[in-house]
Amino acid sequence: MSVYTPVSRSELETFLNEYPVGALTDYAGISAGVENTNFFVTTTLGEFVLTLFEHHTPTELGYFLALMRHWADAGIPVARPIPNHSGQLLSQLKGKPAALVVRLNGQHIDEPTPAQCAELGTWLAHMHIAGQTFLQQRSPDRGHEWRVQTASRLLPRLDTENATLLQAEITFQQTIPFAQLPSGTVHADLFRDNVLFHDGQVSGILDVYFACYDSWLYDLAIVMNDWCCHADGSLDNARALACISAYQSVRPWEPLEQRYWLGLLRAATLRFWLSRLDATLNPRTGDMILQKDPAEFRNKLLHRIAAASVSVDARRLLCPLPVIRVQEACENLPAGVSITAICTDPGALHDIPAWARIHGHTVLDTRSEGREYTIVLQTGQAI
């Protein structure tokens, strides 16, 4: 992260006196990350990471530290928190809640291979399964409700193009039944900068501070959008397939997950577009603040939308064919695909939406321009 709260050497020495970690030899602020203040700490007995939590409550932190211990006990390579002399995992420094964890070996990977994406997909599925025996639950702090509220707060500050995109995406997101999707404890922020690799294996899963109870596949979508993309934001099929297959070899998807996968990929891009936009428009103060680019996720969202779009051009066909053409085009489509039907028959403005509603799809827009009629639908279930 960025260092929001500076810590002097003598303050750190006093803090470390409460831990069985020996005497301080060196420490340095970590510039990666955006949420908390982190330091690498070297003592006479080992290497550690000190985190000062910038906005979480002690209750939430109790959840995160207990989860780290739970996942570590289950063999997941997360950093194990160190108890102080009183047996507490959570302490205080500079008036902020603070914790000391073991520093893990390994390096971040900028350009993962399909094999590394598969390795990560496997670990993510194991984390989801291990999470089933973790009995505490925490609501998502960047979940659907947050996305809707944040969008409405930021919309007036966006230019027309971005505002139109954001508004349309929020409308689409309302069609996803988030509460019905198979859910459990998820990491919710498993980007490349939160994973360490050593000798081709995952050696560290870091930064569980967005972990919560949410849709498992949304967690995989977050991974996919960071690990399996080309520079332009489009998905790299080889990496995406490797990651999904490895995940499913441990935990196969349920039918509802198959159906809403495309929508969850979009939800996961929207989440990070919004959080980065928010951080840009409402910056926090501190030293070494790292600001991540919102446009990266706006572009990813555009690619996910385009990948989930079908256009039906029925302009040369006669009434009542537009509905049949839409039906044909939609055959076997999963939910979350947007269908734009263009026709010259004014009856299509009524017939296509009526057909769509019967089949559980959502009509996003109907408009007419001269003698051309456009209907935009969102599939809500396999047709």
Ligand SMILES: Nc1ncnc2c1ncn2[C@@H]1O[C@H](COP(=O)(O)OP(=O)(O)OP(=O)(O)O)[C@@H](O)[C@H]1O
């Ligand atoms: N236990 C650890 N072992 C090794 N390196 C670590 C450890 N914890 C953190 N780091 C390093 O510090 C960086 C920042 O940590 P972390 O991701 O937890 O910060 P954050 O501010 O919460 O970040 P984010 O922006 O990802 O939410 C990591 O990317 C990693 O390089």
Ligand SMILES: N[C@@H](CCO)C(=O)O
């Ligand atoms: N991983 C996030 C930052 C922390 O939530 C991002 O890249 O925007």
